[in-house]
C-alpha cells in the first residue's frame with residue numbers, strides 16, 4: 001500500500017475526529033471544544049515572557065496563529081498515524097485514542113465545561129477517528145491490491161522481476177480519493193458548523209431583547225466641539241465593533257443571563273449573590289471612560305473610549321460591608337481570568353463600575369457580556385475583568401492572572417498623546433495641514449498638548465472641549481508644512497500639571513512611555 005494513501009487516510013481520520021468533536025461541542029452546552037481546550041492549556045502553561053513575545057509579534061493574530069498551529073500539528077500527527085496504520089492498525093488506533101485523551105486531559109483548563117462533557121466528546125472523537133481510519137485503510141488496500149495483483153502475477157509468469165507498485169484500476173483509486181476527500185470536506189463543514197453553533201447567534205437575540213434601565217446619573221451631554229471631526233482623527237466615541245479586544249479567551253465565552261450570577265464575597269461582613277435581573281434593578285450610572293491596554297505601544301491602538309453604564313462598585317461594597325484587611329478587589333471571570341486592584345480605588349473613583357452596557361447597548365459578547373468591571377485610570381489587565389462572575393475582597397497577597405507573568409502589580413494608566421493625522425509614513429501637500437490626535441490620562445484629565453516639528457519649539461495645540469476627565473481629549477494644531485521630510489512629536493500634560501515623560505520604556509512591566517513621533521514627507 002502506498003505511503004501517500006496511508007497518510008491521506010490518517011489526515012482524513014483526524015479531520016473527521018476533530019470535526020465531529022467540534023460539532024458535538026457546538027451543539028451541547030458544557031461540552032468543551034478539544035481544540036480550544038488544548039489552546040487554552042497552551043496559553044496557561046507557556047512562560048510569561050513567551051506569551052508577551054507572542055502578543056508583541058503577533059498582536060491580536062495570536063489566537064488564529066495558535067489554533068492554526070494546533071490544527072497543523074494534528075494534521076501531521078494524523079499523517080504519521082495513517083502511515084503506521086498501513087502495517088499496524090491497532091497501534092495506530094491506540095494513537096488516536098491517546099490523541100483524544102490529550103484533548104480530554106486539557107479540558108479542565110476551560111471552567112465552563114464538565115468532566116462528563118469532556119469524556120463524551122473525547123470518546124466520540126476517538127471512535128469516529130478510528131472508524132474512518134479503518135474504512136479508508138481498507139479502501140486503500142483494495143486500491144493497492146487491485147493495482148499490484150495483476151502485475152505480481154505477470155512478474156511471476158515471467159519468472160523474474162520485482163513487484164513494483166503500479167497504478168491501480170482508476171475506479172479503485174477514484175473510490176479511495178473520493179472517500180478520503182469527501183470525509184475531510186464533511187469534517188471541515190462539521191467543525192465550522194460546530195464553531196458557529198456554539199451559542200453566538202442565540203446570544204445576539206437575547207441581547208437584543210434586553211431593555212436597559214435608565215441610569216440615575218447620566219453622563220453629561222456631549223458639548224459641541226468635543227469632537228473636532230477632522231478626517232482621519234479618531235472619533236470621540238469608539239464604535240463597539242471597532243473597540244480593541246484583548247483577552248486570553250480563544251473562543252469568546254458565551255454567557256447567557258439565565259443561570260449567570262455575580263457573587264460578592266471574601267473579606268466582607270455579608271457576602272451576597274445577584275442574578276442578572278437583580279443586578280439590572282440596582283441604581284445605575286453612566287460614564288464616559290477611556291480604556292487602555294498595558295500592551296499598547298506609544299502611538300498604538302489598544303485604547304478606546306466608550307459610554308459605559310452599570311452599577312457603581314462602591315454601592316456593592318457598601319452593601320457587603322468591608323472587613324478590616326480587605327485591601328484588594330479581585331474580579332474573577334467565568335473563563336478563569338482574574339485581575340486585582342486596590343480597594344481604595346474602588347471606593348475613591350466614583351465611576352468604577354460593574355458595567356452592563358457600552359455605548360447604549362448591552363455589552364457585546366467580546367467585551368464581557370453580561371457584566372464586566374470598568375475602572376477609570378487603571379489598565380485593563382489589573383481591573384477590567386470581562387464575563388465577571390465574582391468580586392472577591394482579599395488582602396494584597398493574591399495575584400491576578402498577569403502578575404506572575406511579569407507585569408506590575410499596580411497598573412495606573414500613563415499619560416499619553418497619540419498623533420492620528422497625518423498618518424506616519426505618508427506624503428502630504430505643502431501648505432496648511434492639520435496635525436491632530438487624542439490624548440488621555442483617565443481620572444486626571446488632559447490640560448494641554450504640545451507639538452514639536454523637527455527640532456523646533458514645543459507649540460501648544462488647540463484642545464477639543466472637555467467631555468470628562470476619565471476620557472480622552474482630541475487636539476489639533478494647524479501646521480504650515482514646508483516641503484521636505486519632517487518628524488512630528490507630541491506630548492500631553494495631565495490635569496495635575498504633569499507633563500508626559502520622554503523616557504522611553506517598553507510595554508512590560510507597567511506600560512509604554514515616551515513621546516509619539518511620526519515621519520511625513522511634504523511635497524511642494
Ligand SMILES: Nc1nc2c(c(=O)[nH]1)N[C@H]1C(S)=C(S)[C@@H](COP(=O)(O)O)O[C@H]1N2
Pocket residue numbers: 243244245246247248249291292293294333334335337366367368379380381383384385386387
Ligand atoms: N475575562 C477576561 N477579562 C479581561 C481580560 C482577559 O484576558 N480575560 N483582559 C483584560 C485586558 S488585558 C484588557 S486591556 C481589557 C480589554 O477589554 P476589551 O477587550 O473590552 O477592550 O480586558 C481585560 N479583561
Ligand SMILES: [Mo]
Pocket residue numbers: 246292293294295379380381
Ligand atoms: Mo490589556
